[in-house]
Amino acid sequence: MEYRQAAMLDYFQTGIFAAMDEKKAELLRQGRKVYNLSVGTPDFRPAGHIMRALEESVRNPDNYKYSLVDTEEMTDALKNYYLRRYGVAVSDGEVTGVQGTQEGMGHLAMALCNPGDVVLLPDPGYPIYEAGAHFAGCEIVYYELVKENEFLPDLASVPEDVLRRTRFIVVSYPSNPVGAAAPKSMYEDLIRSAEKYGFFIINDMAYSDIIFDGREGFSFLSIPGAKEVGAEFFSLSKSFNLTGLRLSFLIGNPSIVRALKLLRSQYDFGISFHYQKAAVAALTGPTDEVVRQCAEYQRRRDALCGGLRKQGWNAWDSQGTMFTWIPVPKGYTSASCVETLMETSGVIGTPGTAFGPKGEGYMRFALVKPAEELLEITELIGRTFPMK
Ligand SMILES: Cc1ncc(COP(=O)(O)O)c(C=O)c1O
Structure with missing residues (x-):
């Protein structure tokens, strides 16, 4: 059949x-x-201290149960890392673990949009943005990333009535696939547009640690006003070579985080304790x-x-x-x-x-x-x- x-x-x-x-x-x-x-899978190995944390975890029989929620240990590790690495203070209601950005992004529109809401996505862009918006029945509008504009968004080219109907925009720098980095001023402009038109911003931060020629990776949340109008996915996949463990976080505006958490609580029984231990080791260990x-x-x-x-x-x-x-x-x-x-x-x-x-x-x-x-x-x- x-x-x-x-x-x-x-x-x-x-x-x-x-x-x-x-x-x-x-x-x-x-x-x-x-x-x-x-392929988009790094050929580098995870650091020894991360593998040792996993080794230790698999010997503990308690770590085979449903975790249901993020452990306090992992949330604290994330909060301290954000403060140390990006100068961003994160409070408890502003963060949730997800099973990879792919999973979080795939469900985000379902948690925050009604059918027909406009979602603004980059073209070219990482495919899960479009898939997630499609799952939620959103109207997908693309903004173009072209060489002449240094692969940065040009919202002036998006009609104003579309911007007014936009629920959220996704941006991601350094950018897969185009390999461009963005200046902080790009995010400042975007925050002003979000305030003006009432949409929110989702920043996909997968490559803040792979940035070249003296540029500094930074969190979108370090820009004044960002938390009022957005949130970002921070993946451990590429920085720490943990693609197979599916570890990422959504961090930022509490109402965005709360909506995704509520949706996820219906189908997700939590990130494995083993992987949470690996996340703690990555976030608290040496980063040389x-x-x-x-x-x-x-x-x-x-x-x-x-x-x-x-x-x-x-x-x-x-x-x-x-x-x-x-x-x-x-x-x-x-x-x-x-x-x-x-x-x-x-x-x-x-x-x-x-x-x-x-x-x-x-x-x-x-x-x-x-x-x-x-x-x-x-x-x-x-x-x-x-x-x-
Ligand atoms: C821009 C971008 N976002 C998200 C992901 C997926 O991240 P994760 O492994 O956390 O699902 C990738 C992986 O290649 C990526 O390039």
Whole structure:
């Protein structure tokens, strides 16, 4: 028996990724070497003190029960970390743990929107923003991130009546996929617009610890007025190489946090005690590895973007994140370029269109290989698309 899926799911297409997976499997079957730069999972290890905390936790039989809520120990660790790292004081009602930003963001609109409410999302943008808004039956309006505007939001291009109907806007810097960082003034402007039009701001902070060329990662909540009009997701996935533990927090305006908590209390029995212990170790332990890792990502960025420039490509340096956003050569679309590259050289990128229509003309490479290997990969790319 074949059962039909919910009509709501017709919105989603697996097309491009399924086709890429099939091609990759085929290359591997042929015994070809594959360089997978399409993944968003760091190749770095978690710090020893985090793994030791988990080891200790698994030996404690009490830690196998439903946790139901965040432990005081984890909430305190988060609050102290925010104060130390970002200069932001967080009170109890202003924070909740979520099972990864992906999960929290996926449910946020359901907790805060009614069908038809407008949600403003970046194009190109990280796909869960759109999926979450769709689940809640929101009207999705995109703001464009373009190179000419340094990949920053330009709300002047959004009609005023749309801004008035907007429930919330999602922003995320340093940005996946475009690799741009934002100045504090961008957030200051956004806060003024939120106050004027009555929407709130959700900042997705996944990469504050992967930021280059002397820029400082900061929390949106450190900007005056932010907590009045917004909240941010702070994920431990990339800073601490804990992608598989699903650890993130929503922090900020208590009414936003309260709504998500209420919704989550209906289906979530809490983050595993083991993972909460890992979060405590990450947030209270030394962060020298986080700093070293950022320097290594920058070396990789230099190797990939600099290597492509040597091959005659118009590749600019990412300002942060573990990704680079590269314009495809003339005569190719994002998809045809990624496909040709994969077939010819075994290098796998992600077509920019996987992140929205404005991603056309770009492909994204993840910095998940050592710098030396990335430099070799740029030579393979250069041979596939000679620019000189
Ligand atoms: C911008 C952005 N937000 C959120 C996530 C997901 O974070 P988490 O692992 O906490 O679900 C990612 C992961 O790649 C990301 O790039």
